[in-house]
Amino acid sequence: MEIRQIAPFLFEIPRSHRADMRVPARFYADEALAAAARADRSLEQLINTATLPGVVGHVLAMPDMHQGYGFPIGGVVATEPPEGVISPGGVGYDINCGVRLLAGRMTAREVSDHLEALASALFSDCPSGVGRGGDLRLSGAELDRVMGEGARWAVRRGLGSAEDLEHTEEGGCLEGADPGEVSDRARSRGRDQMGTLGAGNHFIEVDRVERIEDEALARRFGLFPDQIVVQIHCGSRGLGHQVCTDAVNRLQQAARAYGYRLPDRELVCAPVESPEGRAYLAAMKAAANYAFANRQVLAHRIRGSFERVLGPAGIPFQLFQLYDIAHNIAKMETHEIEGRRRTLCVHRKGATRAFGPGAPELPAAFRDLGQPVLVPGSMGTSSWVLVGTAEAMRQTFGSSCHGAGRMLSRHQAKRNVQGAGLRRALEENGIRVRAGSLAGLAEEAPAAYKDVDRVVDIVHGAGIARRVARLVPLAVIKG
Amino acid sequence: MSPPGRSRPPAFEEVDHTADRALVVRGRSLEELFRNAACGMNRLLGFRPEPRGERQTRRIDLEAIDPESLLVSWLSELAYFAETESLGFERFEFERFSPTALSAVGFGRKAAEMEKAVKAVTYHNLAIRREGGQYSATIVFDV
Numbered sequence: 064m065e066i067r068q069i070a071p072f073l074f075e076i077p078r079s080h081r082a083d084m085r086v087p088a089r090f091y092a093d094e095a096l097a098a099a100a101r102a103d104r105s106l107e108q109l110i111n112t113a114t115l116p117g118v119v120g121h122v123l124a125m126p127d128m129h130q131g132y133g134f135p136i137g138g139v140v141a142t143e144p145p146e147g148v149i150s151p152g153g154v155g156y157d158i159n160c161g162v163r164l165l166a167g168r169m170t171a172r173e174v175s176d177h178l179e180a181l182a183s184a185l186f187s188d189c190p191s192g193v194g195r196g197g198d199l200r201l202s203g204a205e206l207d208r209v210m211g212e213g214a215r216w217a218v219r220r221g222l223g224s225a226e227d228l229e230h231t232e233e234g235g236c237l238e239g240a241d242p243g244e245v246s247d248r249a250r251s252r253g254r255d256q257m258g259t260l261g262a263g264n265h266f267i268e269v270d271r272v273e274r275i276e277d278e279a280l281a282r283r284f285g286l287f288p289d290q291i292v293v294q295i296h297c298g299s300r301g302l303g304h305q306v307c308t309d310a311v312n313r314l315q316q317a318a319r320a321y322g323y324r325l326p327d328r329e330l331v332c333a334p335v336e337s338p339e340g341r342a343y344l345a346a347m348k349a350a351a352n353y354a355f356a357n358r359q360v361l362a363h364r365i366r367g368s369f370e371r372v373l374g375p376a377g378i379p380f381q382l383f384q385l386y387d388i389a390h391n392i393a394k395m396e397t398h399e400i401e402g403r404r405r406t407l408c409v410h411r412k413g414a415t416r417a418f419g420p421g422a423p424e425l426p427a428a429f430r431d432l433g434q435p436v437l438v439p440g441s442m443g444t445s446s447w448v449l450v451g452t453a454e455a456m457r458q459t460f461g462s463s464c465h466g467a468g469r470m471l472s473r474h475q476a477k478r479n480v481q482g483a484g485l486r487r488a489l490e491e492n493g494i495r496v497r498a499g500s501l502a503g504l505a506e507e508a509p510a511a512y513k514d515v516d517r518v519v520d521i522v523h524g525a526g527i528a529r530r531v532a533r534l535v536p537l538a539v540i541k542g
Numbered sequence: 543m544s545p546p547g548r549s550r551p552p553a554f555e556e557v558d559h560t561a562d563r564a565l566v567v568r569g570r571s572l573e574e575l576f577r578n579a580a581c582g583m584n585r586l587l588g589f590r591p592e593p594r595g596e597r598q599t600r601r602i603d604l605e606a607i608d609p610e611s612l613l614v615s616w617l618s619e620l621a622y623f624a625e626t627e628s629l630g631f632e633r634f635e636f637e638r639f640s641p642t643a644l645s646a647v648g649f650g651r652k653a654a655e656m657e658k659a660v661k662a663v664t665y666h667n668l669a670i671r672r673e674g675g676q677y678s679a680t681i682v683f684d685v
Contacts, residue, residue, distance in 0.1 A: 105560075129560045130559070130560040131666075132562065132664040132665075132666030132667075132682045132684065133664070133665075133666055152664075156661045156664075156684045157661060157684075193657065193658060193659045248622060251626055252622070252626060261659070262658070262659050263661070263685060301625055301626075301661075304661040304662050304684070305622075307662060308618050308662050308663070311664075311665060312611065312614065312618075315607055315611055316607055319607075327666060328610070328665035328666075328667075328668060329664050329665045329666040329667075469560050470560070471560070472558040472559050472562075472563075473562070473563060473685065474556055474557075474558050474559075474563065475558055500657060502588070502657055502658075503657075
């Protein structure tokens with residue numbers, strides 16, 4: 064495979080590599096991560112996305128890239144109507160999986176005696192694990208409102224504030240969602256899962272701000288050393304999974320009808336502006352709104368846990384929301400290509416929006432700075448708050464990495480790591496662990512992931528996001 | 543029947559996939575492949591039935607554009623019952639089976655435990671192959 068380095072941390076596979084490529088494929092890496100990318104099928108999957116009809120510029124993979132199904136995880140692909148397509152596989156099954164970061168006014172030192180109680184309270188207040196529904200069973204009409212209004216639905220019920228919405232990508236609601244495009248199957252999967260975490264790699268983590276890298280930005284973000292912050296990582300649960308399943312299935316036929324020759328059936332797609340494309344986009348937005356609402360309800364529950372545990376001790380328990388971002392989504396956005404502003408359908412699958420200063424989509428508080436970019440690391444390691452840059456707008460359709468990126472399969476991780484031993488090791492490092500399943504814990508062992516600090520070094524070095532603060536975990540809650 | 547002196551390959555086995563879980567599934571007929579795929583997914587789910595659980599039946603009718611789509615729909619249907627009803631199936635009776643349509647009754651029980659959730663069954667590089675009288679497919683699951 065011909066791979067050439069075109070800038071520090073940036074590699075390109077030229078269009079000439081394969082006859083069906085419409086644009087070059089680029090990926091961010093250092094030598095070691097480039098070698099890791101060659102070791103699995105992520106580059107082949109990236110090249111496959113360069114064959115999609117209407118793809119523009121270049122397809123991209125972030126340094127946390129790894130093999131997925133269809134698109135690689137860490138992939139960013141932009142297409143332009145009218146030829147441009149939307150591909151449900153380019154969003155993934157967990158539609159609007161994302162991260163929300165809440166930050167407190169209290170320090171780790173102040174809460175250290177209460178961390179055990181806090182971890183237990185969070186585990187009991189935030190339902191998690193396989194088959195765990197929540198106590199919010201939604202009627203059909205209420206579910207429609209969730210899908211139409213997103214996090215606004217939760218705030219209207221008193222489960223959050225207008226500031227939370229202001230500090231959420233898209234204000235916590237994608238306009239144009241159509242619950243009528245969501246199947247009965249998807250509805251029944253979503254009905255009792257509102258306000259639940261699920262299983263797999265989803266988590267709630269209580270962190271401490273270990274290091275500030277950019278003092279001025281950190282101050283503007285409201286971050287300070289030793290501060291307590293909380294990350295929520297989850298998505299649209301079974302409702303989103305079913306929306307994607309339905310669409311991938313339906314588009315198998317549509318892709319044939321449009322005469323597309325695709326290298327992988329998971330890449331099925333339809334023109335964004337076709338009836339099939341519009342129907343998927345409207346259903347995807349409904350699922351994305353469900354995810355925004357889900358993280359909003361979880362944030363409310365977390366705030367309740369903090370109040371119950373810290374309030375009686377006289378410790379300030381309030382948590383404000385720094386930001387909430389999606390990392391599995393497709394959105395219509397305007398970007399400049401070859402000197403011209405063009406409306407594109409930007410797929411981010413395991414990649415985060417990282418808009419730089421001046422983007423009109425950003426809330427007033429961040430518009431002159433760029434948006435907060437939240438990068439959770441693997442369990443028990445560090446996580447990062449970064450800021451989006453003008454360079455990201457030029458290079459990556461305003462995108463950056465979304466996490467550490469898997470290195471070992473879940474199967475391998477479970478073979479190599481015992482859940483009980485891992486829990487012991489984490490606890491010996493002062494990290495409280497509450498997990499529904501020890502086997503699930505083992506699958507998410509830090510050894511199964513790349514080093515998130517290295518991933519962040521690359522995006523920082525390439526200029527597509529800049530370091531603001533490093534977080535380290537104090538308590539992990541998992542399904 | 544497997545040839546004498548040579549053991550038959552397993553009905554299903556897990557193979558490594560970086561992001562998710564993948565199974566190689568085999569069968570001497572398409573119908574057997576579908577049964578074995580269901581068993582394999584039960585293993586992935588870590589399905590353990592309630593020992594004295596009441597036996598339950600569900601009817602499954604599916605149509606698809608080709609055998610691969612039918613396989614994805616089949617497993618998606620079973621994953622749906624696992625998630626929404628905590629129901630796993632131990633036996634199936636096929637009333638109708640063709641490469642693009644099936645009607646089946648699944649006999650199952652509520653789970654005492656489901657260790658994992660299957661978010662979705664993917665089409666990633668999915669192709670049902672027939673070689674030497676044996677069908678096989680590699681199925682990638684999003685978990």
